[in-house]
Amino acid sequence: MTYYQIRGSVYRIGLSGLMVLFALGCQQKKETAKTETNEPKPPIASLAKTTYTLGDTITIQLSQPLNEATVSLDTNAAPIVQKSANSLSILSASELVGLHRLIVRGVMADKTIHLDTLGIEFWSDTKPRPIAYSVLTTYPHQASSFTQGLEFHNGVLYESTGLNGQSKLMQVDFRTGTILKSVPLANQYFGEGITILNDRIYQLTWTSGVCFQYKLDFTLEKTFSYPTQGWGLTHTDSTLILSDGSNRLFFLSSDFHRKRELAVYDNMGPVMNLNELEYANGYVYANVWKTNRIVQIDIKTGKVVGDLDMKGILPAGIDTEANVLNGIAFLPAENAFYVTGKNWPTLYKIQLKTKSKQLVALR
16 A cells, blocks of 8 residues: 555555546646647737728727738738737728628737637618609509519519418509409418519518419419528529518529528618519619618619608508508619509509619619
8 A cells, every 4th residue: 555645644545546646637637738729819809899881991909919910801801001019900992781701810929820800890881862753653553462572574564462361473454453363372371572584483482481483374383492581582684682571682593592692781781671672774672671761772782872762652541551662663665663562552653863874674
């Protein structure tokens, strides 16, 4: 036996006990070393605020100097315009609004390389211009139609309606409001936005994650699934554009494979509740749910560049809190938009008053 003294007391410990103590001590050292090795280094770079307007100077604070410092915005180098021992300054050179990654890299005093990744959000540097419009004429609209999507194709108006048990895809004589053709959705589906691409009708559903594809004779051809809610739908000459009630637009192939997404902002921040959509001349026009606002979105940058205040066309006697503005269709041959709302008795033909070139749908 071996005697082991601790603070004046003598303990008798066998050889096996010593081996256990030795093993535990070694294990503790390993665990301590492992913890010290894997412990993340504290950040050196930080931001006083995380929200900026495009074009602002961004000051990055440093808790200690960094030599050979570089800054990247996402994957693009961001030139440093001012540098000191405790800060770096860059310009927000991105054209895209929304959330971005700011990557700060440099060499510390101990010659090790340090890298920090910071989150940053850019608001639009453009205040949306008010877009005036004139009402050219009005047409009757089925007040029983809970309008969710509106679309012209070859001069013919198509409409999607919502509510479980009442959702339909319809072809409508827009001059009289007469329903020419209709197909119901099963009761579990709440119909949403529609668009027509390559002579195929696409109809979204709200929370089911299902898009129906029909032939022009309303024969159901196939279905697609998507992971978001479905609100509005439109298209360019080759790409579907979907809204999900957030401030994002999703760009999809004709077989619903995601190509990219775009955040939408104005000078006051993200524009939420993007709903029914229509595309014309490089812009997406979107109803903003629960408002009387249609926004004009530059799909290259995500900036809202124009605003239509539709209060002037709200029909009398309609509870517009529940039966909101919802439905935009562009008819290129007339250079006119057709707008309506949920359960509205009227379809309005309007023309935008703008000094820019005429709107032409790229379809």
